[in-house]
Amino acid sequence: MAVVTFTDLHTEAGLKALESFLSGKTYISGNQITKDDVKVYAAVSAKPSADLYPNASKWYDCVASKLSASFPGKAAGVGISAQAPAAEAVKVFEAAADEDDDDLDLFGDETEEEKKAAEEREQAKASTKKKESGKSSVLMDVKPWDDETDMKKLEEAVRSVEMPGLLWGASKLVPVGYGIKKMTIMLTIVDDLVSVDSLIEERLTVEPINEYVQSCDIVAFNKI
Template sequence: MGFGDLKNKTGLKALDDYLADKSYIEGFQPSQADAVVFKGLSGAPAAEFVNALRWYNQINSYGGAKDSFPGVAKALTQYGPAGGDAQAAKKDDDDFDLFGESDSEEEEDEETKAKLAAYAAKKSKKPALIAKSSILLDVKPWDDETDMKALEEKVRSVQTEGLVWGAAKLVPVGYGIKKLQINCVVEDDKVGTDFLEEEICAFEDFVQSVDVAAFNKI
């Protein structure tokens, strides 16, 4: 279980493969899982590890805020692909003989039909994939007197099906002004960036503008 040594190419390859269809180590927002794996690296992955580098840059953008990610930190070896589960699944597939031998043609025919039905039922239970994206938004206030806590509450009050708000932090932009950087996960066919920008900009007493800082398919 786990990625192995993340300071060599074997470990980085395992991390890169694991993140091929994921934005985070666990779940749909940054967590202690990301913080632990991030600390296990000696630095930014090489460009050849495209998925790992994308993830690294995303987590690195939070700076010191990584320690405030939600969740409970576990040992590095507790995160990553579960080799035992994969081997067990492979063994199950190997043991499944679609055309096993029978003592007679009639028995073989009935047995084959039963196995085909069981195989079809097993396949039908697999959940349909839902296209999702992880979006990092920069929400800028009017000035340094804007109540940023109230601004974040306003942003999180935007609720709709297919939208889940994640971690947030304040980032200095100059002259004592800070912007709100907040992450969310959306279902692509239900929520778009135009909807988010329009809804958040509606709080015109607090919000000057909204920009998409990062957009990643999950």
């Protein structure tokens, strides 16, 4: 339907025709704002009632938002207000088109950089939600080499291990016989970030911590 068929947009009949035409559409000519939208927008004296004309009201807001965001300082200083005359609105559109002959990105279409940034933000949000979705509480026994092992230094060595998703908790020394004590320690982990097996094999029982730690055993593992 051509834009010229939208007549008397200040009347109820004209707004009803526009409302009917916009059913299922975002803009006059499809999913992209065009000169047709600008002309019709400028011909509407005020925003259509959202109760009476929901399609037209939504379309009006979309066009107003696009124009407001896209033309600050452009078109030789001609601006668009919420109720701009048709001549000024079309002049702004045409002036912008002259500056960009291929009509690309006239209304704030995302650049490749903006799309990439938006995708990265979404991935970061999804990653954060995933990382925070599962946590576990672990009780671990840390055993020294013998009764001469400095248990204070053993604990300091264990707690020196820092990594994303790992939080050390309370600890205590428990006698195991022959003057030897083991350290029982609590830790909380984010499941997607920390593997307890890897923590033990790659951090707690290798140099330099294995100077004090002979072995580690998981006593309890509970999902939080």
